Amino acid sequence: RSGEMAKLTQLIDNDVFRAYATYTTIVLLKMMLMSPLTSYFRVTRKAVANPEDAVSFGKGESAKKYVRTDQDVERVRRVHLNDLENIVPFLGIGLLYALSGPELYSALLHFRIFVGSRILHTFIYLIPLPQPSRGLTWLAGYAVTISMAYKVLKTTLYL
Amino acid sequence: RSGEMAKLTQLIDNDVFRAYATYTTIVLLKMMLMSPLTSYFRVTRKAVANPEDAVSFGKGESAKKYVRTDQDVERVRRVHLNDLENIVPFLGIGLLYALSGPELYSALLHFRIFVGSRILHTFIYLIPLPQPSRGLTWLAGYAVTISMAYKVLKTTLYL
Amino acid sequence: RSGEMAKLTQLIDNDVFRAYATYTTIVLLKMMLMSPLTSYFRVTRKAVANPEDAVSFGKGESAKKYVRTDQDVERVRRVHLNDLENIVPFLGIGLLYALSGPELYSALLHFRIFVGSRILHTFIYLIPLPQPSRGLTWLAGYAVTISMAYKVLKTTLYL
Numbered sequence: 204r205s206g207e208m209a210k211l212t213q214l215i216d217n218d219v220f221r222a223y224a225t226y227t228t229i230v231l232l233k234m235m236l237m238s239p240l241t242s243y244f245r246v247t248r249k250a251v252a253n254p255e256d257a258v259s260f261g262k263g264e265s266a267k268k269y270v271r272t273d274q275d276v277e278r279v280r281r282v283h284l285n286d287l288e289n290i291v292p293f294l295g296i297g298l299l300y301a302l303s304g305p306e307l308y309s310a311l312l313h314f315r316i317f318v319g320s321r322i323l324h325t326f327i328y329l330i331p332l333p334q335p336s337r338g339l340t341w342l343a344g345y346a347v348t349i350s351m352a353y354k355v356l357k358t359t360l361y362l
Numbered sequence: 363r364s365g366e367m368a369k370l371t372q373l374i375d376n377d378v379f380r381a382y383a384t385y386t387t388i389v390l391l392k393m394m395l396m397s398p399l400t401s402y403f404r405v406t407r408k409a410v411a412n413p414e415d416a417v418s419f420g421k422g423e424s425a426k427k428y429v430r431t432d433q434d435v436e437r438v439r440r441v442h443l444n445d446l447e448n449i450v451p452f453l454g455i456g457l458l459y460a461l462s463g464p465e466l467y468s469a470l471l472h473f474r475i476f477v478g479s480r481i482l483h484t485f486i487y488l489i490p491l492p493q494p495s496r497g498l499t500w501l502a503g504y505a506v507t508i509s510m511a512y513k514v515l516k517t518t519l520y521l
Numbered sequence: 522r523s524g525e526m527a528k529l530t531q532l533i534d535n536d537v538f539r540a541y542a543t544y545t546t547i548v549l550l551k552m553m554l555m556s557p558l559t560s561y562f563r564v565t566r567k568a569v570a571n572p573e574d575a576v577s578f579g580k581g582e583s584a585k586k587y588v589r590t591d592q593d594v595e596r597v598r599r600v601h602l603n604d605l606e607n608i609v610p611f612l613g614i615g616l617l618y619a620l621s622g623p624e625l626y627s628a629l630l631h632f633r634i635f636v637g638s639r640i641l642h643t644f645i646y647l648i649p650l651p652q653p654s655r656g657l658t659w660l661a662g663y664a665v666t667i668s669m670a671y672k673v674l675k676t677t678l679y680l
Binding site for chain 3: 218220221222224225227228229231232234235237238252253255256258259283287290291294298
């Protein structure tokens with residue numbers, strides 16, 4: 204089986220693919236941070252989604268009042284959903300782009316802009332900073348994803 | 363490093379894999395369209411999710427009334443979430459299916475039905491057309507995803 | 522083209538990759554089950570999201586009252602969204618982890634804990650069982666994803 208492993212290792216040894224692996228892992232970890240952050244705001248704002256989650260705040264009827272929405276919790280949840288909506292396309296299109304044989308400098312440029320834009324987007328959304336700062340960071344990530352999609356379609360088009 | 367690149371190019375030169383790359387990119391771009399469409403409805407319906415997004419509609423207290431939900435905005439958001447729920451399984455299962463060595467005509471059939479069903483689903487949801495048209499387009503994409511999952515498990519099962 | 526196919530078959534013949542393919546397909550099918558389950562609760566609780574979905578419950582004005590939220594429907598939808606938030610990182614990080622050359626027993630351990638935790642999480646959320654049972658199953662899947670991310674970054678880091 205060492206022959207097979209060698210083939211797999213070749214993929215992970217390719218610089219473009221390694222860059223994809225690194226930046227994808229970072230941006231997915233960034234997205235994963237939104238889960239404990241939501242929990243943090245749910246606990247400190249005492250605003251949960253399920254009756255069984257409110258037990259630590261009080262017993263019986265008094266617990267039910269904590270099943271409610273809170274402005275800060277909803278804000279983190281919007282960041283999380285926006286991450287999903289934008290990182291899922293990056294996950295798929297980025298992988299195909301990495302396999303389509305781009306130049307290393309071009310691939311790094313795309314990956315860095317995408318991941319940088321998503322990290323900035325999170326800070327701007329949570330602080331929050333005034334528009335159009337959030338819109339512009341969103342647009343940067345969106346634009347590089349479309350640029351990668353164009354390269355994938357140009358290289359692989361098979362309908 | 364040209365040897366490694368050759369190996370990667372082999373993947374992207376495989377017809378089934380090229381078809382997967384093409385259809386996946388198209389359906390992800392389709393999903394990405396839901397973001398600017400949501401923004402379009404938020405602006406024309408004057409219904410935003412964040413106070414900082416309402417500033418262009420008015421100042422101070424008068425801006426706050428635009429932080430609200432709107433029927434049309436919510437409809438586009440449901441399309442977007444439905445896309446996520448269905449395209450994420452296609453992304454993963456479709457990739458593994460493409461690597462499991464299916465016949466080209468069979469792979470093309472699966473990919474075309476899936477992508478066609480998601481595009482139709484979006485139009486039917488947004489117009490909207492009466493049920494069960496939307497349900498049926500959803501079902502078509504769901505069924506081909508399960509068919510691909512069956513092929514993947516039959517080929518790779520390793521528990 | 523049989524040479525290319527042989528290369529692809531090598532990927533799917535690798536034990537770690539086969540295990541990834543199997544567990545990923547299972548957990549994505551698990552997630553897909555949430556869609557018909559949501560429909561089941563929407564029909565039995567008579568609570569739909571769109572006016573055109575309420576037509577089977579009644580005509581005209583009487584149909585509109587079924588466009589509403591329901592506690593049980595919302596619970597299934599929260600399971601579905603929690604799946605998306607956690608399975609998307611697994612999809613990407615797990616793939617890169619499988620390609621990073623882990624030991625087979627280690628890979629199986631990670632994949633089994635993740636998929637087991639997501640199946641348990643679903644049952645605990647839907648029954649529902651008291652906390653912290655749901656939180657702990659969520660944490661198990663979260664922890665193994667971070668463990669895989671660490672292995673990916675250690676193997677591939679390229680910034």
